[in-house]
Every structure is written in C-alpha cells, then in structure tokens.
Amino acid sequence: MSTFLLDAQNLGISFGGLKAVQALTLQIPPNALHGLIGPNGAGKTTAFNLLTGVYKPQTGSMTLNAQNLMGLPPHLIAKAGLSRTFQNIRLFGELSVLDNVMLASHCRGHHSIVATLFRSPTFLAQEQAMRRRAMHLLDLFALAPAAHAQAKSLPYGDQRRLEICRALATEPRVLLLDEPAAGLNPSEKQALAKLIQTVKAQFNLAVLLIEHDMSLVMQVCEQITVLDHGCTIAHGTPSQIQSDPRVREAYLGEPTPTPAGT
Amino acid sequence: MPSALDATTNAQLRRPNLPLITLPWLACALLGLAMLMLGRFLGSYQETLMQQVGIFAIAAVSLNIVNGLAGQFSMGHAGFMAVGAYVAAATTYYGSLLHFNTAELQPGLFNFGHVLMLIGLLAGALVAAALGYLVGLPSLRLRGDYLAIVTLGFGEIVRVLLQQTSPQVNGKDPAEIAAFTDAPLRTLARIPLNGALGFEGVPAYATNLWIWTFVGITCLAAYRIKESSSGRAFLSIREDEIAARAMGINLTKYKVRAFVLAAFFAGIAGGLLAHAGVTTSPIDAGFQRSFEIIIVVVLGGLGSISGAVLAAIVFVLLPQVLHPIKDYRLVIFALLLISMMLLRPKGLFGVREIWNILPRRAAHTKPGATP
Ligand SMILES: Nc1ncnc2c1ncn2[C@@H]1O[C@H](COP(=O)(O)OP(=O)(O)OP(=O)(O)O)[C@@H](O)[C@H]1O
Ligand SMILES: [Mg+2]
Numbered sequence: 001m002s003t004f005l006l007d008a009q010n011l012g013i014s015f016g017g018l019k020a021v022q023a024l025t026l027q028i029p030p031n032a033l034h035g036l037i038g039p040n041g042a043g044k045t046t047a048f049n050l051l052t053g054v055y056k057p058q059t060g061s062m063t064l065n066a067q068n069l070m071g072l073p074p075h076l077i078a079k080a081g082l083s084r085t086f087q088n089i090r091l092f093g094e095l096s097v098l099d100n101v102m103l104a105s106h107c108r109g110h111h112s113i114v115a116t117l118f119r120s121p122t123f124l125a126q127e128q129a130m131r132r133r134a135m136h137l138l139d140l141f142a143l144a145p146a147a148h149a150q151a152k153s154l155p156y157g158d159q160r161r162l163e164i165c166r167a168l169a170t171e172p173r174v175l176l177l178d179e180p181a182a183g184l185n186p187s188e189k190q191a192l193a194k195l196i197q198t199v200k201a202q203f204n205l206a207v208l209l210i211e212h213d214m215s216l217v218m219q220v221c222e223q224i225t226v227l228d229h230g231c232t233i234a235h236g237t238p239s240q241i242q243s244d245p246r247v248r249e250a251y252l253g254e255p256t257p258t259p260a261g262t
Numbered sequence: 263m264p265s266a267l268d269a270t271t272n273a274q275l276r277r278p279n280l281p282l283i284t285l286p287w288l289a290c291a292l293l294g295l296a297m298l299m300l301g302r303f304l305g306s307y308q309e310t311l312m313q314q315v316g317i318f319a320i321a322a323v324s325l326n327i328v329n330g331l332a333g334q335f336s337m338g339h340a341g342f343m344a345v346g347a348y349v350a351a352a353t354t355y356y357g358s359l360l361h362f363n364t365a366e367l368q369p370g371l372f373n374f375g376h377v378l379m380l381i382g383l384l385a386g387a388l389v390a391a392a393l394g395y396l397v398g399l400p401s402l403r404l405r406g407d408y409l410a411i412v413t414l415g416f417g418e419i420v421r422v423l424l425q426q427t428s429p430q431v432n433g434k435d436p437a438e439i440a441a442f443t444d445a446p447l448r449t450l451a452r453i454p455l456n457g458a459l460g461f462e463g464v465p466a467y468a469t470n471l472w473i474w475t476f477v478g479i480t481c482l483a484a485y486r487i488k489e490s491s492s493g494r495a496f497l498s499i500r501e502d503e504i505a506a507r508a509m510g511i512n513l514t515k516y517k518v519r520a521f522v523l524a525a526f527f528a529g530i531a532g533g534l535l536a537h538a539g540v541t542t543s544p545i546d547a548g549f550q551r552s553f554e555i556i557i558v559v560v561l562g563g564l565g566s567i568s569g570a571v572l573a574a575i576v577f578v579l580l581p582q583v584l585h586p587i588k589d590y591r592l593v594i595f596a597l598l599l600i601s602m603m604l605l606r607p608k609g610l611f612g613v614r615e616i617w618n619i620l621p622r623r624a625a626h627t628k629p630g631a632t633p
Contacts, residue, residue, distance in 0.1 A: 074507035092498050092501035092505065093501060094501055103497075106495055107511075111490075116491075123490070
C-alpha cells in the first residue's frame, strides 16, 4: 500500500527496435505538482500515452489510488481519475465550446437510451447538471462568453485553456498536461502558471506537467523527472535538477546551446 | 462573483433549451400536416411520391445517426431497410392469411390489418437492430474505407440470401391458403419470401398518415439523441476518437449503439416501404439504394436531421420537377451534387438544424470580446 496517488513503476514500451520509454517510475503523492521534462523525442508524450492507456505498457505496473490501471482501456482510466491534454490540440472542433466540456463529464453519468428518447426527469436533471457544471468550469477559465462558439473558432491560447478545462470536466484525481504553454507568449505563460496552481488547489488534484519552458517548470513544479532517449536520467527538486550534470549534458550536449527546445 | 456567474449561466442555459423542445415538434407537425393537406388535393401519383419522400426521409435520418453523428461510414443501410421490409411484409401478409383468410387490404381507418403492420414494423425494426449490433461490432477495429466495405458486404449478403428464399404462398389461391393455415409453421420454416421475384401482394396499409407519423417519430427520436449526452458522445467519436476515449467515452458501446439505433429506424423505413403498395425485392437491399440514402444524407449535411428531411424531399421531387427536360435530368442532378460538394462540402446545413442557422450566427458575433 503506497502513499502515492499515482504509482507507476518500471513502465516501458518499444516501437520496433526503438525503446521509446524504459523503466519509467513515477510516484506522485496527492496534490503534488510534478514536472516531466526532457529534450525532443525523449519519450514524454509516450509516457502520457502509457499512463492513459493509449499504448499498453509492455513492462511495469501502475495504480491510481491503489486501483490497478494496467491493461485498462483509456475510457476506464479516465473514469478512474486520470485525465489529460494533448500536445497537438485535440478538441472536438465542430462542437461548441460548451459541448466539449459537457462531453467530458460523460463518464460520471448514466446514459440509458430509453431515458434519452423519452427525456425522463432524471435524464433532464443530469443534462442540466452537466451544463451547469460545464458553465462553471468555463467561467473559471474565462471562456464562458464563447460557450456557444465552435471550439475550432477559438484563438489558439483559448483552445489550449479549453483543453485543460475539458480535462477537468472528467473530475480527475491526476491531471496530465502535455506542453500546455507551447505557443503562448510570456504573459500568457505567467497566467497559465497561476491557473495551473489555482486549479490544483481548487480541485484538490495532482498535476503531472510536461513542459519545455524551463523557467515555468522550475517555478511551479515541486518534483521533476527528466527523461532522455526513453530513460530516466534524473529525478529531484528543481534546484537538484538544475545542478545535475547529466541533465546539463542531455540538454547542452545537443547542437543548440539553449536549454529549451520548441 | 456568484451573481455575475449565475447571470451568464442562466443566459447561456435558457437559449438552447427553448427551441429544443418546441421547434422540432412544430417542424415535424407542420411538415406532416402540409404533406397530408397536399395529399387531399393531389392525385394518387402525387400521394405515392409523398410516401416515397417520407420513407426516404426516415431512411436518411436514421443513416444520419451512424454516418452523420457518429461518423462511421456505413454503406449497407439498404440492407437494414430490406430486413425490416421483409420481416414486416411477411408478418402482415401471413398474419392476414391466418386472420382474414385473405391478403386483401381490409377497409376502414383502423383494423387488425393495421395492428399487423405495426407488429411487423416493430418486429422488422428489432431484427434490423439486432443485425445492426452484429455489423456494428467490426466498427471497433475497422475505420473509414474498411468499415465501408464491410457494411457494403452486409447489404450484398442480405440481398443474396433473400434471393435464395422459397416461393411465397399464393394469396389468390384458396387451396394454397388452406394448406398454409392448416400448418402455418411448417410453411413458414421454408422461409417463403419469394426469392428473386420479390415479395408481392402485401396489403398497402402504409398511408401517408402512417408514414408521416413515423417520419415525425423518427425525427423526434433522432433529435433527442443528437441533443443528449449520447449525441455528444457520437459527435466526439466522429471528431476525434483518441480524444473521445481519453475523455471517458466507451468507443465500443457508442459505435455499436449508433449502428443499432440507425438499423432500428432503417427497419421501420423498410417496413413502411413494404406496406406502400410496392413489391419488396432483394434488389432493395443492394448498394444502389444504400448509395441513394448516403447521397441524401450528405446533401442535407452530416448530422443535420432537418437537412436530411429536406434533402429527401429534394431528392425524390427534383427528378419529377425536371421531368419536362428528362433527357438532361441525370446531368442536372450530377451537376447539382458536384456544385454542392464544391460550394458546401458539409451539405446544406452541416451538423446544424435549419432553425439553428440564424440564431447561431448571432450568438457567434455577440460575445466578440472573448478574453
Ligand atoms: N506510435 C509510435 N510508433 C513509433 N515510434 C513512436 C511512436 N510514438 C512515439 N514514437 C517515438 O518515440 C520517441 C519518443 O517520442 P515522444 O513523442 O514521446 O517524445 P517527446 O518527449 O514527447 O518529444 P517532444 O518534446 O518533441 O514532444 C520518438 O523517437 C518517437 O518517434
Ligand atoms: Mg511530446
């Protein structure tokens, strides 16, 4: 029995000969803000795909709140309390902003087809509750005025925030954010950092954050895991990571001397 | 802060709720009424046309559930229709022989013949839905073209199987009727659906009143599905399967559910067709009719229920309007389709309904000050 909310041990997967992720261990206590960093192609997104069931891990084990997640399909992992955003935004573009968020609360309800066809009182009450909750979330993200616009019509930064908003609507215990600050300007990034912390406190969840922007990561994360070529090369607090020689090598060993990729 | 929040919430909540309940009812009722009134003034030929429009509308609206909402490209919809048609036809025909000792149409506004038709419609729809379940299962593994080929194959299998059925009991021959009523089960076990010749002589109980009632029921059901959590689940699968799964949607369940619902209402369309005074033949299960329904759905807009009904009307009536220049009507129809694809690739209405086009535009521009 671990004290960790999310306890993933020794996760691994290879594609053909490429070991995309090897022996990845992530142990995240409740309410933690954990960073997952590494150069391009290090295997960060693949780690998310393993955790959320997009790929089945070939090795290892993972539990959420002592519930086994290994081998579960993605929708059951979402129901268990793991929710994510995507590096390349994957909103339901043709749907309204509101519908995007309402859809995500699906796994918390019952959806009998008979109740739907006859619009039973419980069905109507559930729809109303979903809508109300979605509007509250949108309000928190200052997206409520655009609730009836098509998701794809939103400006880029709003789309990124809508993805976080949608992920929250599944009522997760752990929120996985894949490069939420990508493409944002410095002031938007600051607002995002604040938002992540607010959300974490308000919804009482743990956050696992993939991010290339080092100052953002160092600012908000309590613990950081560093991947390179699928292997975990370091693990620790931001200051430990900053002074770790292997991390410096992984980043500075690249032809470009800047620590942050794109 | 809470009051400001409630104000926006309520404002946002109110608008989509009102048209949800009243407008589709009104639209269906008005459309049905208009059709009925027209029927009073027009001849039997026009009445036949209206029946065709109605049946096409049900077929298109039902296909729209799986093709338009859930985004699973099904090319075997006529197969489900044919299954419904044959089950309903056999129920009414053989039921009439047993009960009335004849397959002739029984006079009157409502009699046991109509009850037989309704039982047949339900039975046909249920059998079609069961097959929809079976055909829906491969959609979990197959996408796009591959799924299209499997569903196409389904329609063709139905067609070929129907061609193998044994001759029908002749409802005009008292000796055959007597032999049938003596041992109905033994006769039915031969599956007497008349093979390639097509099932004939089903009493034509499906008047425009019945057909357009079912158009209304189907549209209402489709609309309620679309504007529900299940409808959002369908649309999310159409938009992005990976994101839908990650947000907790059980792809298996909802893809199969879309197929079952679509097949159920296709079965009803088929059942009505069988009672509309035409011979039900195996060809009806073939890909030509499936394509016709697909064209109607694409014309109307993938996901738009009112669009599908409108497109069904256009599809059936346009060739009639173009009759005087009938040498060119196929050309004109093809040109129309092509220009449609170029100008409005999402169909007339896209995923929206007719009554949503204007208000949605307004809503789009109103909150211009997005932060
Ligand atoms: N489905 C797949 N099939 C084959 N190779 C894959 C697959 N998914 C990922 N990879 C490979 O695994 C490696 C890790 O990719 P991943 O997307 O996890 O990197 P990342 O750390 O997220 O990089 P970035 O910072 O660029 O997003 C890459 O070499 C990638 O090409
Ligand atoms: Mg990545």
